Amino acid sequence: xxxxxxxxxxGRWVIIASERGKRPYDxxxxxxxxxxxxxxxCPGHEHTTPPEVLVYGRPTHNPNGPDWQLRVVPNKxxxxxxxxxxxxxxxxxxxxxxxxxAHEVIIESPNHHETLANMEIDQLVLVFRAYKDRIIDLARDxxxxxIIVFKNFGKAAGASLExxxxxxxxxxxxxxxxxxxxxxxxxxxxxxxRCVFCDIIRQERSQNMRLVDENEDFITLCPFAPRSPFExxxxxxxxxxxxxxxxxxxxxxxxxxxxxTMKKLDKILPNVPYNxxxxxxxxxxxxxxxxxxxxxxxxxxSTIAGFEWGTGFHINTVxxxxxxxxxxxx
Amino acid sequence: MDETKKKILxxxxxxxxxxxxxxxxxxxxxxxxxxxxxxxxxxLFQEENPDLVILDINMPGMDGIEVLxxxxxxxxxxxxxxxxxxxxxxxxxxxWASDDYIVKSFNLDELKNSIKRHxxxxxxx
Numbered sequence: 001x002x003x004x005x006x007x008x009x010x011g012r013w014v015i016i017a018s019e020r021g022k023r024p025y026d027x028x029x030x031x032x033x034x035x036x037x038x039x040x041x042c043p044g045h046e047h048t049t050p051p052e053v054l055v056y057g058r059p060t061h062n063p064n065g066p067d068w069q070l071r072v073v074p075n076k077x078x079x080x081x082x083x084x085x086x087x088x089x090x091x092x093x094x095x096x097x098x099x100x101x102a103h104e105v106i107i108e109s110p111n112h113h114e115t116l117a118n119m120e121i122d123q124l125v126l127v128f129r130a131y132k133d134r135i136i137d138l139a140r141d142x143x144x145x146x147i148i149v150f151k152n153f154g155k156a157a158g159a160s161l162e163x164x165x166x167x168x169x170x171x172x173x174x175x176x177x178x179x180x181x182x183x184x185x186x187x188x189x190x191x192x193x194r195c196v197f198c199d200i201i202r203q204e205r206s207q208n209m210r211l212v213d214e215n216e217d218f219i220t221l222c223p224f225a226p227r228s229p230f231e232x233x234x235x236x237x238x239x240x241x242x243x244x245x246x247x248x249x250x251x252x253x254x255x256x257x258x259x260x261t262m263k264k265l266d267k268i269l270p271n272v273p274y275n276x277x278x279x280x281x282x283x284x285x286x287x288x289x290x291x292x293x294x295x296x297x298x299x300x301x302s303t304i305a306g307f308e309w310g311t312g313f314h315i316n317t318v319x320x321x322x323x324x325x326x327x328x329x330x
Numbered sequence: 331m332d333e334t335k336k337k338i339l340x341x342x343x344x345x346x347x348x349x350x351x352x353x354x355x356x357x358x359x360x361x362x363x364x365x366x367x368x369x370x371x372x373x374l375f376q377e378e379n380p381d382l383v384i385l386d387i388n389m390p391g392m393d394g395i396e397v398l399x400x401x402x403x404x405x406x407x408x409x410x411x412x413x414x415x416x417x418x419x420x421x422x423x424x425x426w427a428s429d430d431y432i433v434k435s436f437n438l439d440e441l442k443n444s445i446k447r448h449x450x451x452x453x454x455x
Contacts, residue, residue, distance in 0.1 A: 036399070036403075037396070037398075037399025037400045037402065037403045037427075038398075038399045038400075038401075038402035038403040038406065038427050039399070039427075040423065040424075040426035040427045041423065041426070048426055048427060049426060076425075076426045077420035077425065077426075077431050079420070079421070105423060152421070158421055158422060159422060159423065159424075160395055160422050160424045161422065161423045161424040161426075163423075165423060167421075
Protein backbone atom coordinates (compact mmCIF):
# COMPACT_ATOMS: atom_id res chain seq x y z
CA UNK A 1 0.00 0.00 0.00
CA UNK A 2 1.46 3.39 -0.92
CA UNK A 3 1.90 5.82 1.94
CA UNK A 4 1.50 9.58 2.12
CA UNK A 5 4.11 11.27 4.29
CA UNK A 6 4.29 14.88 5.42
CA UNK A 7 7.56 16.74 5.83
CA UNK A 8 7.51 18.21 9.37
CA UNK A 9 9.22 21.47 8.36
CA UNK A 10 7.44 22.84 5.32
CA GLY A 11 4.45 20.50 5.28
CA ARG A 12 5.20 19.11 1.82
CA TRP A 13 3.58 15.74 1.15
CA VAL A 14 5.26 12.89 -0.69
CA ILE A 15 3.96 9.54 -1.87
CA ILE A 16 6.10 6.60 -0.86
CA ALA A 17 5.20 3.99 -3.45
CA SER A 18 7.67 1.20 -2.94
CA GLU A 19 8.37 -0.84 -6.04
CA ARG A 20 9.06 -4.25 -4.68
CA GLY A 21 11.94 -6.15 -6.15
CA LYS A 22 13.64 -3.09 -7.56
CA ARG A 23 17.31 -3.20 -6.68
CA PRO A 24 19.43 -0.07 -6.24
CA TYR A 25 21.34 -0.70 -9.43
CA ASP A 26 18.06 -0.55 -11.39
CA UNK A 27 17.98 3.18 -10.65
CA UNK A 28 21.23 3.83 -12.45
CA UNK A 29 20.25 4.57 -15.98
CA UNK A 30 22.74 4.68 -18.80
CA UNK A 31 26.10 5.66 -17.37
CA UNK A 32 27.33 9.03 -18.59
CA UNK A 33 29.88 8.41 -21.28
CA UNK A 34 33.03 10.35 -20.56
CA UNK A 35 33.24 12.43 -23.69
CA UNK A 36 36.72 13.73 -23.26
CA UNK A 37 37.98 16.53 -25.41
CA UNK A 38 38.85 20.02 -24.29
CA UNK A 39 38.14 20.88 -20.63
CA UNK A 40 37.93 24.60 -19.78
CA UNK A 41 38.52 23.90 -16.07
CA CYS A 42 41.79 21.97 -16.33
CA PRO A 43 45.15 23.53 -15.38
CA GLY A 44 46.69 25.22 -18.38
CA HIS A 45 43.29 26.36 -19.68
CA GLU A 46 42.84 29.23 -17.20
CA HIS A 47 42.48 31.65 -20.14
CA THR A 48 39.08 30.09 -20.98
CA THR A 49 37.66 31.10 -17.58
CA PRO A 50 37.13 34.61 -16.20
CA PRO A 51 39.93 35.76 -13.81
CA GLU A 52 39.80 34.03 -10.43
CA VAL A 53 38.32 35.67 -7.33
CA LEU A 54 39.85 33.10 -4.98
CA VAL A 55 42.67 30.60 -5.30
CA TYR A 56 44.19 28.08 -2.87
CA GLY A 57 47.51 26.32 -3.11
CA ARG A 58 49.41 28.49 -5.56
CA PRO A 59 52.96 28.67 -4.19
CA THR A 60 54.09 31.68 -6.24
CA HIS A 61 52.48 34.93 -7.31
CA ASN A 62 51.23 33.90 -10.72
CA PRO A 63 47.63 35.12 -11.10
CA ASN A 64 45.54 32.72 -13.17
CA GLY A 65 48.54 30.45 -13.69
CA PRO A 66 48.26 26.66 -13.75
CA ASP A 67 49.70 25.84 -10.29
CA TRP A 68 46.65 25.69 -8.00
CA GLN A 69 44.67 23.35 -5.77
CA LEU A 70 41.28 25.06 -6.02
CA ARG A 71 40.01 28.10 -7.94
CA VAL A 72 36.86 30.19 -7.74
CA VAL A 73 35.97 32.21 -10.84
CA PRO A 74 32.92 34.24 -11.86
CA ASN A 75 30.58 32.35 -14.17
CA LYS A 76 31.52 32.98 -17.82
CA UNK A 77 27.81 33.01 -18.76
CA UNK A 78 26.19 34.22 -15.52
CA UNK A 79 22.47 33.93 -14.77
CA UNK A 80 22.66 37.31 -12.98
CA UNK A 81 25.09 40.21 -13.33
CA UNK A 82 27.17 41.81 -10.58
CA UNK A 83 27.17 45.42 -11.81
CA UNK A 84 24.27 47.81 -11.29
CA UNK A 85 21.53 48.81 -8.92
CA UNK A 86 18.51 46.71 -8.05
CA UNK A 87 16.03 49.41 -9.11
CA UNK A 88 13.05 47.72 -7.43
CA UNK A 89 9.82 48.80 -9.13
CA UNK A 90 6.19 47.91 -9.68
CA UNK A 91 4.23 47.44 -12.86
CA UNK A 92 0.60 47.45 -11.79
CA UNK A 93 0.25 44.52 -9.43
CA UNK A 94 3.55 43.03 -10.57
CA UNK A 95 6.96 43.49 -8.91
CA UNK A 96 10.31 43.43 -10.61
CA UNK A 97 13.93 44.49 -10.21
CA UNK A 98 17.14 44.31 -12.19
CA UNK A 99 18.80 40.89 -12.42
CA UNK A 100 21.65 41.67 -10.03
CA UNK A 101 23.62 38.88 -8.41
CA ALA A 102 26.97 37.15 -8.24
CA HIS A 103 27.34 33.83 -10.02
CA GLU A 104 30.59 32.00 -9.30
CA VAL A 105 32.05 28.58 -9.99
CA ILE A 106 34.18 26.63 -7.55
CA ILE A 107 36.66 24.47 -9.48
CA GLU A 108 37.13 21.88 -6.78
CA SER A 109 40.33 20.21 -7.92
CA PRO A 110 43.00 20.49 -10.60
CA ASN A 111 42.51 16.79 -11.30
CA HIS A 112 40.00 16.31 -14.15
CA HIS A 113 38.89 12.84 -13.06
CA GLU A 114 38.50 13.46 -9.32
CA THR A 115 34.99 13.20 -7.87
CA LEU A 116 33.71 13.90 -4.37
CA ALA A 117 33.56 10.14 -3.83
CA ASN A 118 37.27 9.65 -4.44
CA MET A 119 38.65 13.05 -3.38
CA GLU A 120 41.16 13.25 -0.50
CA ILE A 121 39.69 14.66 2.74
CA ASP A 122 42.11 17.60 2.70
CA GLN A 123 40.92 18.59 -0.78
CA LEU A 124 37.30 18.38 0.34
CA VAL A 125 38.17 20.64 3.29
CA LEU A 126 39.35 23.20 0.73
CA VAL A 127 36.01 22.93 -1.12
CA PHE A 128 34.01 23.70 2.03
CA ARG A 129 36.50 26.39 3.07
CA ALA A 130 36.00 28.05 -0.34
CA TYR A 131 32.21 28.05 0.18
CA LYS A 132 32.74 29.71 3.56
CA ASP A 133 35.27 32.28 2.33
CA ARG A 134 33.18 33.30 -0.67
CA ILE A 135 29.96 33.60 1.37
CA ILE A 136 31.76 35.82 3.93
CA ASP A 137 33.22 38.00 1.18
CA LEU A 138 29.98 38.37 -0.83
CA ALA A 139 27.92 39.02 2.32
CA ARG A 140 29.63 42.43 2.54
CA ASP A 141 27.66 43.49 -0.53
CA UNK A 142 24.46 44.88 0.98
CA UNK A 143 22.47 44.23 -2.19
CA UNK A 144 22.56 40.51 -1.46
CA UNK A 145 20.17 38.75 0.91
CA UNK A 146 20.93 35.11 0.28
CA ILE A 147 23.69 32.92 -1.10
CA ILE A 148 22.90 29.48 -2.44
CA VAL A 149 25.70 26.98 -3.07
CA PHE A 150 24.90 23.97 -5.20
CA LYS A 151 26.49 21.21 -7.18
CA ASN A 152 25.31 19.48 -10.35
CA PHE A 153 27.01 16.16 -11.03
CA GLY A 154 26.31 14.17 -14.18
CA LYS A 155 24.45 15.10 -17.34
CA ALA A 156 20.98 14.26 -15.96
CA ALA A 157 21.69 16.66 -13.08
CA GLY A 158 22.75 19.48 -15.42
CA ALA A 159 26.50 19.00 -15.78
CA SER A 160 27.96 17.20 -18.78
CA LEU A 161 31.48 18.39 -17.85
CA GLU A 162 33.20 15.74 -15.73
CA UNK A 163 35.68 18.11 -14.04
CA UNK A 164 34.51 18.48 -10.43
CA UNK A 165 32.91 21.85 -9.73
CA UNK A 166 30.13 23.49 -7.78
CA UNK A 167 28.41 26.85 -8.12
CA UNK A 168 27.39 29.75 -5.93
CA UNK A 169 24.78 32.43 -6.62
CA UNK A 170 24.37 35.51 -4.42
CA UNK A 171 20.79 36.75 -4.70
CA UNK A 172 19.02 40.02 -3.87
CA UNK A 173 16.07 38.04 -2.46
CA UNK A 174 15.59 35.04 -0.18
CA UNK A 175 14.45 32.16 -2.45
CA UNK A 176 10.92 30.89 -1.89
CA UNK A 177 12.08 27.37 -0.96
CA UNK A 178 14.33 28.78 1.75
CA UNK A 179 11.63 31.17 2.96
CA UNK A 180 9.13 28.30 3.26
CA UNK A 181 11.70 26.34 5.25
CA UNK A 182 12.40 29.34 7.51
CA UNK A 183 8.65 29.90 8.03
CA UNK A 184 8.18 26.22 8.92
CA UNK A 185 11.06 26.39 11.40
CA UNK A 186 9.57 29.52 13.03
CA UNK A 187 6.13 27.88 13.34
CA UNK A 188 7.68 24.85 15.01
CA UNK A 189 9.85 26.99 17.29
CA UNK A 190 6.92 29.21 18.30
CA UNK A 191 4.98 26.12 19.32
CA UNK A 192 7.72 24.03 20.98
CA UNK A 193 10.57 26.47 21.65
CA ARG A 194 12.96 24.03 19.99
CA CYS A 195 14.68 23.87 16.61
CA VAL A 196 12.87 21.36 14.40
CA PHE A 197 16.14 20.14 12.88
CA CYS A 198 17.63 19.56 16.35
CA ASP A 199 14.51 17.51 17.20
CA ILE A 200 14.83 15.54 13.96
CA ILE A 201 18.47 14.73 14.74
CA ARG A 202 17.57 13.66 18.29
CA GLN A 203 14.74 11.39 17.09
CA GLU A 204 16.66 9.89 14.18
CA ARG A 205 19.63 9.04 16.43
CA SER A 206 17.37 7.43 18.95
CA GLN A 207 15.22 5.49 16.43
CA ASN A 208 18.13 4.60 14.14
CA MET A 209 15.81 3.86 11.20
CA ARG A 210 16.98 6.47 8.70
CA LEU A 211 20.51 7.10 9.91
CA VAL A 212 23.17 6.78 7.20
CA ASP A 213 26.35 7.88 8.96
CA GLU A 214 27.67 10.15 11.70
CA ASN A 215 30.86 11.39 13.28
CA GLU A 216 31.74 13.66 16.18
CA ASP A 217 30.10 16.80 14.76
CA PHE A 218 27.90 15.77 11.82
CA ILE A 219 25.17 13.36 10.86
CA THR A 220 23.82 12.06 7.54
CA LEU A 221 20.25 10.81 7.39
CA CYS A 222 17.51 10.04 4.91
CA PRO A 223 14.63 12.41 5.69
CA PHE A 224 11.24 11.00 6.75
CA ALA A 225 9.49 12.40 3.64
CA PRO A 226 12.13 12.37 0.89
CA ARG A 227 11.32 13.76 -2.56
CA SER A 228 13.76 11.45 -4.29
CA PRO A 229 14.97 7.88 -3.71
CA PHE A 230 18.16 8.00 -1.62
CA GLU A 231 17.74 11.72 -0.75
CA UNK A 232 20.08 12.53 2.14
CA UNK A 233 20.62 15.46 4.48
CA UNK A 234 23.94 16.27 6.13
CA UNK A 235 23.57 18.36 9.29
CA UNK A 236 25.76 19.63 12.15
CA UNK A 237 24.76 17.83 15.35
CA UNK A 238 24.99 20.95 17.46
CA UNK A 239 22.65 23.80 16.63
CA UNK A 240 24.17 26.21 14.10
CA UNK A 241 22.18 28.42 11.75
CA UNK A 242 25.01 29.60 9.52
CA UNK A 243 27.42 27.54 7.45
CA UNK A 244 30.01 30.28 7.94
CA UNK A 245 30.05 29.77 11.74
CA UNK A 246 32.05 26.56 11.32
CA UNK A 247 35.59 26.54 12.68
CA UNK A 248 38.51 24.61 11.16
CA UNK A 249 37.79 21.52 13.23
CA UNK A 250 34.18 21.42 12.04
CA UNK A 251 35.25 21.96 8.42
CA UNK A 252 37.46 18.88 8.72
CA UNK A 253 34.69 16.88 10.39
CA UNK A 254 32.23 17.91 7.68
CA UNK A 255 34.66 16.92 4.93
CA UNK A 256 35.22 13.55 6.61
CA UNK A 257 31.53 12.72 6.91
CA UNK A 258 30.68 14.11 3.49
CA UNK A 259 33.41 12.01 1.90
CA UNK A 260 32.11 8.89 3.62
CA THR A 261 28.52 9.74 2.57
CA MET A 262 29.45 10.25 -1.08
CA LYS A 263 31.44 6.99 -1.07
CA LYS A 264 28.38 5.16 0.24
CA LEU A 265 26.16 6.72 -2.42
CA ASP A 266 28.65 5.80 -5.13
CA LYS A 267 28.79 2.24 -3.85
CA ILE A 268 25.01 1.80 -3.90
CA LEU A 269 24.37 3.83 -7.08
CA PRO A 270 27.66 3.92 -9.00
CA ASN A 271 28.33 7.26 -10.71
CA VAL A 272 24.71 8.35 -10.18
CA PRO A 273 23.94 11.95 -11.25
CA TYR A 274 23.02 14.13 -8.28
CA ASN A 275 22.48 17.67 -7.10
CA UNK A 276 23.28 19.02 -3.67
CA UNK A 277 22.23 22.31 -2.19
CA UNK A 278 23.52 24.14 0.85
CA UNK A 279 20.70 25.65 2.92
CA UNK A 280 21.99 28.26 5.37
CA UNK A 281 20.48 31.28 7.15
CA UNK A 282 19.85 34.46 5.10
CA UNK A 283 22.73 36.94 5.10
CA UNK A 284 21.01 39.75 6.97
CA UNK A 285 19.69 37.61 9.84
CA UNK A 286 21.73 37.27 13.01
CA UNK A 287 22.10 33.91 14.77
CA UNK A 288 18.77 32.11 14.45
CA UNK A 289 17.55 29.82 17.23
CA UNK A 290 14.94 28.25 14.98
CA UNK A 291 17.06 27.50 11.88
CA UNK A 292 19.74 24.86 11.31
CA UNK A 293 21.98 24.87 8.24
CA UNK A 294 22.27 21.64 6.27
CA UNK A 295 23.17 20.16 2.88
CA UNK A 296 20.49 18.33 0.87
CA UNK A 297 21.77 15.65 -1.51
CA UNK A 298 19.31 14.63 -4.25
CA UNK A 299 20.30 11.71 -6.49
CA UNK A 300 18.78 12.21 -9.92
CA UNK A 301 16.97 8.91 -10.34
CA SER A 302 13.39 10.02 -10.86
CA THR A 303 11.60 12.33 -13.29
CA ILE A 304 9.60 15.40 -12.35
CA ALA A 305 6.49 15.46 -14.55
CA GLY A 306 2.92 16.82 -14.63
CA PHE A 307 1.78 15.34 -11.33
CA GLU A 308 4.75 16.72 -9.43
CA TRP A 309 4.54 20.15 -11.10
CA GLY A 310 0.77 20.29 -10.59
CA THR A 311 0.63 19.20 -6.97
CA GLY A 312 4.06 19.74 -5.47
CA PHE A 313 3.84 16.07 -4.41
CA HIS A 314 6.76 13.84 -5.26
CA ILE A 315 6.46 10.11 -5.81
CA ASN A 316 9.32 8.21 -4.23
CA THR A 317 9.71 4.53 -4.95
CA VAL A 318 12.28 3.79 -2.22
CA UNK A 319 11.23 4.24 1.42
CA UNK A 320 13.90 6.19 3.29
CA UNK A 321 14.24 3.37 5.85
CA UNK A 322 15.25 1.01 3.03
CA UNK A 323 17.57 3.58 1.46
CA UNK A 324 19.25 4.33 4.80
CA UNK A 325 19.71 0.67 5.56
CA UNK A 326 21.44 0.08 2.22
CA UNK A 327 23.58 3.21 2.51
CA UNK A 328 24.46 2.54 6.12
CA UNK A 329 25.83 -0.91 5.30
CA UNK A 330 27.69 0.24 2.16
CA MET B 331 37.30 32.84 -54.84
CA ASP B 332 38.24 35.84 -52.69
CA GLU B 333 41.09 34.60 -50.47
CA THR B 334 40.57 37.41 -47.93
CA LYS B 335 36.99 36.37 -47.26
CA LYS B 336 36.59 34.87 -43.80
CA LYS B 337 35.09 31.41 -43.79
CA ILE B 338 32.35 30.58 -41.25
CA LEU B 339 31.19 27.03 -40.56
CA UNK B 340 27.57 26.80 -39.38
CA UNK B 341 26.68 23.53 -37.62
CA UNK B 342 22.93 23.19 -37.07
CA UNK B 343 20.39 20.45 -37.74
CA UNK B 344 17.72 22.92 -38.94
CA UNK B 345 17.88 23.71 -42.65
CA UNK B 346 15.92 26.95 -42.18
CA UNK B 347 18.69 28.27 -39.91
CA UNK B 348 21.25 27.60 -42.63
CA UNK B 349 19.17 29.53 -45.18
CA UNK B 350 18.85 32.59 -42.93
CA UNK B 351 22.44 32.57 -41.66
CA UNK B 352 23.86 32.04 -45.15
CA UNK B 353 21.91 34.94 -46.62
CA UNK B 354 22.67 37.34 -43.77
CA UNK B 355 26.34 36.41 -43.35
CA UNK B 356 27.03 36.43 -47.10
CA UNK B 357 25.70 39.98 -47.08
CA UNK B 358 28.26 40.79 -44.37
CA UNK B 359 30.99 39.52 -46.69
CA UNK B 360 31.63 36.09 -45.17
CA UNK B 361 31.86 32.76 -46.93
CA UNK B 362 29.49 30.32 -45.23
CA UNK B 363 29.75 26.53 -45.22
CA UNK B 364 27.02 24.35 -43.71
CA UNK B 365 26.90 21.13 -41.73
CA UNK B 366 23.59 19.53 -40.75
CA UNK B 367 24.97 17.36 -37.94
CA UNK B 368 27.72 17.34 -35.35
CA UNK B 369 29.57 14.58 -37.16
CA UNK B 370 29.50 16.48 -40.46
CA UNK B 371 30.53 19.65 -38.63
CA UNK B 372 33.64 17.98 -37.22
CA UNK B 373 34.54 16.63 -40.64
CA LEU B 374 34.24 20.05 -42.31
CA PHE B 375 36.09 21.67 -39.40
CA GLN B 376 39.11 19.53 -40.22
CA GLU B 377 38.83 19.66 -44.00
CA GLU B 378 37.78 23.27 -44.64
CA ASN B 379 39.79 25.11 -41.95
CA PRO B 380 37.08 27.68 -41.12
CA ASP B 381 38.01 30.95 -39.41
CA LEU B 382 35.04 30.72 -37.03
CA VAL B 383 32.29 28.25 -36.12
CA ILE B 384 28.64 28.87 -35.22
CA LEU B 385 27.42 25.82 -33.35
CA ASP B 386 23.97 24.60 -32.27
CA ILE B 387 23.79 22.38 -29.16
CA ASN B 388 20.60 20.38 -29.37
CA MET B 389 21.20 18.10 -32.35
CA PRO B 390 20.46 14.39 -32.90
CA GLY B 391 23.54 12.19 -32.75
CA MET B 392 26.62 14.04 -31.56
CA ASP B 393 25.42 17.09 -29.62
CA GLY B 394 26.99 20.53 -29.86
CA ILE B 395 28.76 20.29 -26.49
CA GLU B 396 30.60 17.17 -27.62
CA VAL B 397 31.45 18.77 -30.97
CA LEU B 398 32.69 21.91 -29.19
CA UNK B 399 35.05 19.97 -26.93
CA UNK B 400 36.44 18.01 -29.87
CA UNK B 401 36.95 21.17 -31.95
CA UNK B 402 38.73 22.99 -29.11
CA UNK B 403 40.91 19.94 -28.51
CA UNK B 404 41.97 20.01 -32.18
CA UNK B 405 42.27 23.77 -32.80
CA UNK B 406 41.87 25.79 -29.59
CA UNK B 407 42.40 29.16 -31.30
CA UNK B 408 39.47 28.93 -33.74
CA UNK B 409 36.55 30.87 -32.20
CA UNK B 410 33.40 28.84 -31.64
CA UNK B 411 30.13 30.68 -30.94
CA UNK B 412 27.31 28.64 -29.48
CA UNK B 413 23.96 29.57 -31.04
CA UNK B 414 21.19 27.76 -29.22
CA UNK B 415 17.47 28.29 -28.75
CA UNK B 416 17.95 27.21 -25.12
CA UNK B 417 19.70 29.49 -22.61
CA UNK B 418 19.82 26.73 -19.98
CA UNK B 419 22.90 25.08 -21.48
CA UNK B 420 24.80 28.08 -20.11
CA UNK B 421 24.53 26.34 -16.75
CA UNK B 422 26.48 23.42 -18.14
CA UNK B 423 30.11 24.44 -17.74
CA UNK B 424 31.15 22.43 -20.77
CA UNK B 425 29.81 25.44 -22.70
CA TRP B 426 32.74 27.46 -21.28
CA ALA B 427 34.95 25.92 -23.94
CA SER B 428 33.12 28.21 -26.37
CA ASP B 429 34.06 31.83 -27.02
CA ASP B 430 30.50 33.15 -26.82
CA TYR B 431 26.99 31.87 -26.17
CA ILE B 432 24.13 33.48 -28.05
CA VAL B 433 20.48 32.61 -27.70
CA LYS B 434 18.87 32.30 -31.16
CA SER B 435 16.78 35.27 -32.18
CA PHE B 436 15.17 36.67 -35.34
CA ASN B 437 17.50 39.63 -34.97
CA LEU B 438 21.03 38.54 -35.87
CA ASP B 439 22.79 41.75 -34.69
CA GLU B 440 24.15 40.13 -31.52
CA LEU B 441 25.49 37.19 -33.51
CA LYS B 442 27.04 39.45 -36.17
CA ASN B 443 28.70 41.64 -33.53
CA SER B 444 30.10 38.58 -31.79
CA ILE B 445 31.48 37.24 -35.09
CA LYS B 446 33.19 40.56 -35.82
CA ARG B 447 34.61 40.80 -32.31
CA HIS B 448 36.07 37.31 -32.35
CA UNK B 449 37.46 37.51 -35.88
CA UNK B 450 39.16 40.82 -35.01
CA UNK B 451 40.60 39.25 -31.86
CA UNK B 452 41.98 36.32 -33.87
CA UNK B 453 43.56 38.72 -36.37
CA UNK B 454 45.11 40.81 -33.59
CA UNK B 455 46.73 37.69 -32.18
